[in-house]
Amino acid sequence: MLLNKTLEDLKNSLKQLPGVGDKTAQRYALHLLNSDKGHVLSLADSIKQAVEKHDNCSSCNILSDTEPCPICLDNSRDGKLLCVVENTYDVYLLEQTGDYSGYYFVLGHLLSPMDGYGIDEINLSQLAKVVEERDVEEIILALNPSTEGETTITLIAEELGKNNNRKITRLSTGLPFGSNIEYTSSVTLSNAIQRRYSIT
Template sequence: MPETTATPEPIQRLIEALHRLPGVGPKSAQRLAYHLVRTSPQEADALARAIVEARERIRYCSRCLNLTEADPCAVCTDPRRDQSLVCVVEQPLDVLAIERSGIYRGLYHVLHGILNPMEGIGPEHLHLSELRARVEAGGVAEVIMATNPSLEGEATVMYVQRLLSPLGVRVTRLARGLPSGADLEYADAVTLARALEGRQEI
């Protein structure tokens, strides 16, 4: 006799889809799924439309590769920004974290990952060629490496330093105000501000 389940198949599919999201465990996925099916049709439709609209309207900035609706993004086109400073981060969320510090007034470059040979992520999987092209185009005096303080983050810093050193640009890294093993995304504004101010030559 076939085994029966108390979870209807459409809800189970929704749970599995939510569980694939980063940071959503099986229990959280269940709670979210059951909340969504009990919500009003208007709220469910609004959520579905927001997801579709974000997917359709958000793209990569052609300069810094951050997520944006307008290309180039608002940071890249801001005349008050210091065009000679480029802060290199792993993910778009790291840009938000640094912006919260209120101290950095330069530009960004988003790699969308870090070197991780164990997971098969090499230089060709990151936006490193675009970074080199930005430096080669001129006007960049300093590249600040703001990767997370992990082994992979440090390997990425060393690779970028070797990549850019022939171009004569200054390459610095955030100071050790950030605790080892912590994600940039969760750092508080004061810690990030101190790390930016105390950045070091590589």
């Protein structure tokens, strides 16, 4: 049986979610219709409220329901450190480690001119301004070790690495914990041997 227009629209909206393909989207759409109407409408309302109340912080671009965001307002953080990430989700992941106490800057996208994401789309001039204004001493590039990530890292290092008093670092790209060398890709193994560190 074919889905009617309303259900087809719902399915297509659900397909925008990460990891949701055609079949899963159809299952979710029918599941929502079969569920308690009150619960589903309350879910729809929560989504609406969250989307309407959140915007990018004007300083760091983190999605926040306050302006500026709570991290930019937190004076107890280490102002010498600025961690550059692709999106707000990465900020949550880094915060959960409990190992970082500096500020953040969200690029929004990685550099990928073929897909329409050039220098202007990754907010590079805004990043340069924040780095100057905050007198940052270390910029940590916490970006994906992918082709786009590497291109972005190279560009930022070229643009912001001219100041000798400022350090630019990147996350190590070694072997993941619990992994097995036998099943590691040669790129990962190559990175791991190049970025080896002393244990004595």
